[in-house]
Amino acid sequence: MQLENPKPQIFQTGNFEFTQQYIKRKQQEYDPDVEDPIDEYEIFDLVKSIKDPEHSFTLEQLNIVNPSDISIQGNRVMVYFTPTIPHCSMAQTIGLTLKIKLMRSLPKNYKIYVEIKQNMHIKEVELNKLFQDKERVLAAIENQQLLKIINFGIQGLR
């Protein structure tokens, strides 16, 4: 199969680890008096190692996800992702994999929104609607063929 984007740009990972906010968060983790709510870094930790469906790189290495495009308000989690190219046909698989990984990992009362970052894909409106359609997402999990691809992505690169 011919690759759509044969030479994707690979990014340095872990840059955010030097931000003040992240350093503070790390310190707090060891303080028993400070409550550790689920924050954007924790969400990022859950999704960063997902394998890209086309390349042997992680979503973090391809800068498809990064902590600054994740936000949390109460039990609402928003994850915006950036496909490597605007006509990437893998965007649907990536979105579904992100959503399903988070559905499996987060407490069940969390409302999870996965969207393509604005102006980053030619079919972003169409795909964002699909990621938000619970019936479509749950039917995908019951489709063995699709589930295999999604699980392969979730299994990730270690």
Add this chain to the structure above:
Amino acid sequence: MNCQLLKDHKERVWQVAWHPNGQILASCSSDKTIKLWQLMNDQYKLIQTLDECHTKSVRSVSFSKDGQFLASGGFDTVVGVWMYDGSKYKLIQQLEGHESEVKGVAWSADSNYLASCGRDKTVWIWDHEDLEFSCNCVLQAHDEDVKCIKWKDTTLYSGSYDNSVIRYTYGEDDEWDHKQFQIEHQSTIWSIDIFNKLLLSTSADCTAKVFSIQDGTLKPIQTLQGFHKEPIYSGSFSYDGLYFALGSADNKISVFKKDAIDELGYPHYALDQIFDAFEFDVNCVAFNPKNYLLAACSDDENIKVFNLQL
């Protein structure tokens, strides 16, 4: 609030539907089963688990108006037809034809027609002779998944992922004619309910709308906006049209009451109550056909029958 918890499903419960006698409730779930619950001594008791039809999530369930039949639709593309034999509902036929997940099943008022709809963008109409069901017609009028269907007598309405509603009528030319309505929902239409000449639609745009069905059109009467923060998966009129309830992915149920009639004779509904009903998404609400009991079900695997004390 007075409420009974019906607990036996092992996964999310997608839909609940009342038997026309108001005594039996059917529920269907991702655990691939349909369960029947009967009112006995003021308590709903599980009387039957129907597990021999579907191999994937059961998305929709519906009793025929005479109670003789029960239909079920599943993600496995199958429509199940069950018949009451005097003591139990038994599987009599599995209808195949849909290419992907079936999302809704519904019986016409005279029980002559069964309709099913699904992700393959089609609506199938099935009829029966000597208890043998067969396809009467396949209607492909929507551009996207057909999420819900509802009969008004022998006219059928469907709601879709393409944000529109379509009405199907059996014409004099022995064909099903259709007419599409763009009813200004900004996203998927998840449910339709009908009471007399009123149609209630609920949408992923977090609103619900009430329309008057007249002269072959849908005239918008009221938009219910700002009550729910997440998609509204279901809406249901009470048997007398005095109330309707909405169930949403924000885990809440809201109940609206008819409080006025305007100069043109159209009703106006006002919020009566809104409450946290479940831990997770509310997938379906259904008013009892005889009284003000409201059945509802959720992703948290539970079913509740609320006595709203209206």
